Amino acid sequence: MKAPYKFVVMICVLLLLALGFLNSVHTVSAAGGAKVTGTAKLAGTAPKQKTIDMSKEPSCAQIHASSPVTTEAVVVGPNNALKNVVVYVSEGLDAAAASQVPSQPNTITQKGCQYQPHVIALDINQKLQVVNGDATSHNIHPLPKINHEWNKSQPPGAPPFTEAFSSEEVPIPVKCNVHPWMRGYFVVVKGPYAVSDDNGSYTLDVPPGNYTLTAWQETYGTQTQKVTVAAGKPATADFTFKAK
Amino acid sequence: MRTTHRRILLSTILTAALGTTAMAQNAGISSGYPVPKNGFTAQEQKGHGLYRRYCIGCHGPQGDGNGENAPYIDPKPRDFTIATFKCRSTLTGSLPLDTDLIHTLVRGVLASNMPSWRPLSDEDRADLVAYIKTFSPRWKKEQPGPPLQVPAEPEVTADRITAGQQLFQKMECWKCHGTEGRGDGPSAATLTDSKDRPIVPYDFTSGHRFKCGETDQDLYKIFMTGLDGTPMPSFADNLTPDQAWDLVFYLRTLQPGKTKERAIAKQLGLKPINPTGTTPQP
Secondary structure, three states: OOOHHHHHHHHHHHHHHHHHHHHHHHHHOOHHHHHEEEEEEEEOOOOOEEEOOOOHHHHHHOOOOOOOEOOOOOEHHHHHHEEEOOOEEEEOOOOOHHOOOOOEEEEEEOOOOEEOOOEEEEEEOOOOEEEEEEOOEEEEEEOOOOOOOOOEEEOOOOEEEEEOOOEEEEEEEEOOOOOOOEEEEEEEEEEOOOOOOOOOOOEOOOOOEEEEEEEOOOOOOOEEEEEEEEOOEEHHHHOEEEEE | OHHHHHHHHHHHHHHHHHHHHHHHHHHHHOOOOOOOOOOHHHHHHHHHHHHHHHHHHHOOOOOOOOOOOHHEEEEEEEOOOOOOOOOEOOHHHHHOHHHHHHHHHHHHOOOOOOOOOOOOOOOHHHHHHHHHHOOOOHOOOHHHHOOOOOOOOOOOOHHHHHHHHHHHHHOOHHHHOOOOOOOOOOOOOOOOOOOOOOOOOHHHHHOOOOOOOOOHHHHHHHHHHHHHHOOOOEOOHHHOHHHHHHHHHHHHHHOOOOOOOHHHHHHHHOOOOOOOOOOOOO
């Protein structure tokens, strides 16, 4: 009678341990539910963006016939909100949180001979999906210094393809040699990232902890800020870039 | 007595230890080259010697393409520190095979200042390649990509040449290379290489040889792998092997010389493509 009793107790203990383990893993993967929110702003007057002449590519010029497009080096919204600022954790992330790579790919679409979005943040080895939504051929040509350069053609109607970058690199310019006005940026970081929207706001999901955040903007470079994030209490970190 | 023994023992150990170090230091001498101080293998060390003699003037002591002659050269010497190479049998973004680099040494890079190093021995070329690979950490972290499989060349036919011409239009090769392959397409004037230096697309009518080799197989590889570091992209995702051969045959009709492809094109009365649909200027 004694032996089966011991056996049951042991199974129970093992089950409890297993559950505890699974639970702790689960908490890490859910990033502890903590987050940092904030706004990116521009202090001063935004530099005037140049109008892009697409007359050499009639199929794209047509798309923008009613509203001509400009360069996107500085995109400012209401209340000087700064768009396309990438915010990421540059210090303080533990190894478990840093090594998690989103399973969903991020997509860059070539539409109207522009990159949509203009700035794409990626985790290391996260899939990047490249789509051609135009009636013209593009070549997608990232120009990294740390990662490898590649250059692929994508004629109209060609299926999307995926790529990935294996090392951190802020930023990697991307261009199309056929349409020299096309320019975008890939920002490859380790761990969570966020890109500011039309209102300059961003939300960064991170586990509770003490971090150094870095904000990158293509014209104004980087800024850092220290932040303490507690569970269930969102921290705030606003970034203000000075117009040159 | 005891102290003396201990002394003898200690000095023996010390001598043995020093002796071993000295032997290890002398090990390199038997190869006929000075002991490497920089962690090079014997082969890399030999390549280093050859590099200093033959390559340093253009590619520079750091291998970054900033040698003494570099300012006077166009296209610029390769920067080995980024390990990006034009002429590869591997897909875009991947390292070339050793044999690709050796072929470049044998052939030279046509239409550039890089001469053919055919006079060197096979061993010398292998040593040079080993040394060139010490300039970038990529060679330690990555394997060269798998080589592109080039299937056997089919027979040239009129159908293949016509199909190749349609691909030339559909893939928009003409955007840079021009409707007649003269290198004067609408995007030609704005092209820059990956270091932002102006670069011109190949003019098929010039009669110049290709940078990455002259055979039909070389031409096949050029547009399938792309020329990394330049605006020329890879078409490997967009062309089947059969289509790639069609394009090879059509591209040959743009080049001067008495070729089978040109003879067929003449028979067909092949006209240059007219992608914009406008009447060509007389």
